[in-house]
Amino acid sequence: MKHLQLKYNLLQFFYWICYCCVYGFVAIFLQYHGLSNTEIGIVTGLGAAFTVITSPYLAGLIGKIKSMTNEKMVVLTMIGTFILYGLMSLIKFPHVIMIILYILLIQLIATDVPVLSQICMDYLKEGEYLDFGLARGLGSLSYASAAAVMGFLVDWINPLAVSVVYVISGLLVILMIKILPKVKHLESEKQGSSISIFRFIKLYKRYFIIVLSFMLPLSMASTIGTYLINIVKSLGGTSSLFGIATFLSAGSELPFMAITHSLLKKYTPRQLFMVASIAYVIRNITIALAGNLVVLIIGLLFQGLSFGLFTAVVTNYANDYVRKEHGMMAQTLLAVMISGIGPTIGNFVCGRLQDTLGLPAMLLFTSICTIIGFVIYLCLFIFGKKEEIKYE
Numbered sequence: 376m377k378h379l380q381l382k383y384n385l386l387q388f389f390y391w392i393c394y395c396c397v398y399g400f401v402a403i404f405l406q407y408h409g410l411s412n413t414e415i416g417i418v419t420g421l422g423a424a425f426t427v428i429t430s431p432y433l434a435g436l437i438g439k440i441k442s443m444t445n446e447k448m449v450v451l452t453m454i455g456t457f458i459l460y461g462l463m464s465l466i467k468f469p470h471v472i473m474i475i476l477y478i479l480l481i482q483l484i485a486t487d488v489p490v491l492s493q494i495c496m497d498y499l500k501e502g503e504y505l506d507f508g509l510a511r512g513l514g515s516l517s518y519a520s521a522a523a524v525m526g527f528l529v530d531w532i533n534p535l536a537v538s539v540v541y542v543i544s545g546l547l548v549i550l551m552i553k554i555l556p557k558v559k560h561l562e563s564e565k566q567g568s569s570i571s572i573f574r575f576i577k578l579y580k581r582y583f584i585i586v587l588s589f590m591l592p593l594s595m596a597s598t599i600g601t602y603l604i605n606i607v608k609s610l611g612g613t614s615s616l617f618g619i620a621t622f623l624s625a626g627s628e629l630p631f632m633a634i635t636h637s638l639l640k641k642y643t644p645r646q647l648f649m650v651a652s653i654a655y656v657i658r659n660i661t662i663a664l665a666g667n668l669v670v671l672i673i674g675l676l677f678q679g680l681s682f683g684l685f686t687a688v689v690t691n692y693a694n695d696y697v698r699k700e701h702g703m704m705a706q707t708l709l710a711v712m713i714s715g716i717g718p719t720i721g722n723f724v725c726g727r728l729q730d731t732l733g734l735p736a737m738l739l740f741t742s743i744c745t746i747i748g749f750v751i752y753l754c755l756f757i758f759g760k761k762e763e764i765k766y767e
Contacts, residue, residue, distance in 0.1 A: 384513050389547040393541055393545050396525070398484075399525075405418065405477065420719055433452075433486045437703060445703075460480065492690050495690070500694070508633055508636055512628055518625050572704065582697060584752075584755050584759075589748060591745065594717025596682065598721035602726075607671070610671060632684075636687075644696075663742045
């Protein structure tokens, strides 16, 4: 398929700009509309928690509704987010309505994360060469770049500029979906694709344990990102340095995601997962113990070797070791645990620890949880089967 890699790269590139608008600027956008920090906390907490329910449900519609495809799901969710963003930008709603609308916005944008991954897996199953790691790495780069650019736009214009950037990027996402070559959706596969998340966990225990072991360090990394501005300021930094640190952290993901395809030819997924797990321990503990800004940034640069490597490897792992008809649920379970359950618990507990016992207590908690996640995967690495059945 001509230029397939370029088209998929651009799809991920524009999507992660949209994701940055929704998640990266939630506080700025809602503060502009008069919401308090407590209300914003409700939005982010409930938004993440509800994805545990909505993501599997919406993804399941692809298998249950005859005419529904991955591509149609992306288009429909994007149109839904346009409507929600437009309403919130143009109409002054009571705070409770704003909270509800923004939570709905989070549900729709989060649904597309596993769907975009599955689109790549579908091409691979058809025998097409497509480097997911490279595309996802460019998505990380676009997220980092968008955060820097929109920071200036917000200062220059106002926070409503974020909604304009979102709509433009969202339209480009729809355009890329439309020009991507069509994937063959066999009827027999669609009929067998519906599976409950609990049945999936029972069927693929090893995959579940891998995701569980990484949920802990990854959710702690997410929590560190939420309160990174507080860490930076505690070390004498400024908001400008916070922006630079965020850019370097997200930007470090690209090279590791880009080379994952090559690494998988030389090393097994279990070996690369171990490297990523160790990298998470180094990353989170280095940040927790950082006595100055230089050490903090060094810790943040391990984002590539930890999150970047894990994300690219686990997506390819799901493609090889999960049956094709269950591929969407594999991506959905990953998104639910990594973007839903983990961050919800992490942000709530760490927020309370920071308010009651201070920043050091929060950082100690993140370090302990990271080590627990590493120990879980270490046990699987040592005692689990070294070989698995690959599904064609």
